[in-house]
Amino acid sequence: MQSILSQSCGRAWFLALLFFFLGVAEPVVAQQKTVLANGTPAITTTDGVKLYTKVAGKGLPCLFVHGGPGAGSYAIEAMAGKSLEENFQMIYLDQRGSGRSTSAADKNYALDRIVQDLEEVRQQLKLEKWVLMSHSFGGIIATAYASKYPERVQGLVLVNSILNLPASMESTATNGYKLLPEASRPPLDPNAPLPQRFGMVMGLLGQQRLMDKFMFANDSTPVRVSRVMKGMTSNRDFTTTIFQGPAIQTYTQDMTPATATLKMPVLVISGRDDYMVGPDHYKSFHFPNQQNVVVPGKHYALLESPTEFKQAVAAFAKKLPRKA
Numbered sequence: 001m002q003s004i005l006s007q008s009c010g011r012a013w014f015l016a017l018l019f020f021f022l023g024v025a026e027p028v029v030a031q032q033k034t035v036l037a038n039g040t041p042a043i044t045t046t047d048g049v050k051l052y053t054k055v056a057g058k059g060l061p062c063l064f065v066h067g068g069p070g071a072g073s074y075a076i077e078a079m080a081g082k083s084l085e086e087n088f089q090m091i092y093l094d095q096r097g098s099g100r101s102t103s104a105a106d107k108n109y110a111l112d113r114i115v116q117d118l119e120e121v122r123q124q125l126k127l128e129k130w131v132l133m134s135h136s137f138g139g140i141i142a143t144a145y146a147s148k149y150p151e152r153v154q155g156l157v158l159v160n161s162i163l164n165l166p167a168s169m170e171s172t173a174t175n176g177y178k179l180l181p182e183a184s185r186p187p188l189d190p191n192a193p194l195p196q197r198f199g200m201v202m203g204l205l206g207q208q209r210l211m212d213k214f215m216f217a218n219d220s221t222p223v224r225v226s227r228v229m230k231g232m233t234s235n236r237d238f239t240t241t242i243f244q245g246p247a248i249q250t251y252t253q254d255m256t257p258a259t260a261t262l263k264m265p266v267l268v269i270s271g272r273d274d275y276m277v278g279p280d281h282y283k284s285f286h287f288p289n290q291q292n293v294v295v296p297g298k299h300y301a302l303l304e305s306p307t308e309f310k311q312a313v314a315a316f317a318k319k320l321p322r323k324a
Helices: 002-007 010-020 074-084 111-124 138-148 165-179 194-207 211-215 220-229 237-242 246-250 256-261 306-319
Strands: 053-057 060-065 088-093 130-136 153-161 266-271 290-295
Touching: 053 074, 060 074, 060 111, 060 138, 074 088, 074 220, 074 306, 088 111, 088 130, 111 138, 111 246, 130 138, 138 153, 138 256, 153 306, 165 194, 165 211, 194 211, 211 220, 237 246, 266 306, 290 306
Parallel strands: 060 088, 060 130, 130 153, 153 266, 266 290
Antiparallel strands: 053 088
16 A cells, blocks of 8 residues: 555545545543434534534434545435435434535544544434444445444444445456447556556546446436436535545555454445446455345445345344344
């Protein structure tokens, strides 16, 4: 990892990953189990960031940890919320500098600060434990939180989730290149720095209008996402800031070794053809209590394989202890 970082500057990471993702806490005091009222609780972090949250549904509290970075939670809430809320009381959170949340005045979007935000949300909602459900880049955040606060995590649901960012970038660069028509693609130097190879491939996919084909199993899905997001005002500060400073290095660490120490129940849902994450990426996870479900489709299993997704989540939710 150090060699990758030493070969590339922050600008290279910024350009490459911008293409890719078009996705110290207060002392913990003893708390009683709380049943949340559905609504939009006001959450302000200890450094003054106002975080958008919405609580909806019934069941065990479950925090949705969106990807991006900086994508916000609205698209998933709008398109998959009804299904999710049948199994959990969902807490939709827009991370700082994302979606409907405000920006950090000091531009602090490092992983440890995002993890602290999650813990402050839990404390302000007065929850003893919760389930974390992540998508894509959110897998890094959810796993980092579970590693720091394992006693607060009742279970993990990792959907098309990345735990090793460079490995997923490698999968994208390699397989995205194969999707490009032979006649129109330049040679790809396998010895070039990862951000350079990655940025080139993603740029070409964008130019040739192949990005949707790479990410989505169905042509209708990106159309539906665009329709849902039309007119939405979305904060992009997390996205545009994270790759311009040293904070990006906090997300490029490999989180998979930490999985071996996390004993909570874990459901991993992967897309059979999700080459953005890597279809075998989940095989590097070693949670002691891990269940793997591979579903048809690519990077958005919760939108494009709704039946398989709902069945897997419902079965997992039923097995979780009812008491926090």
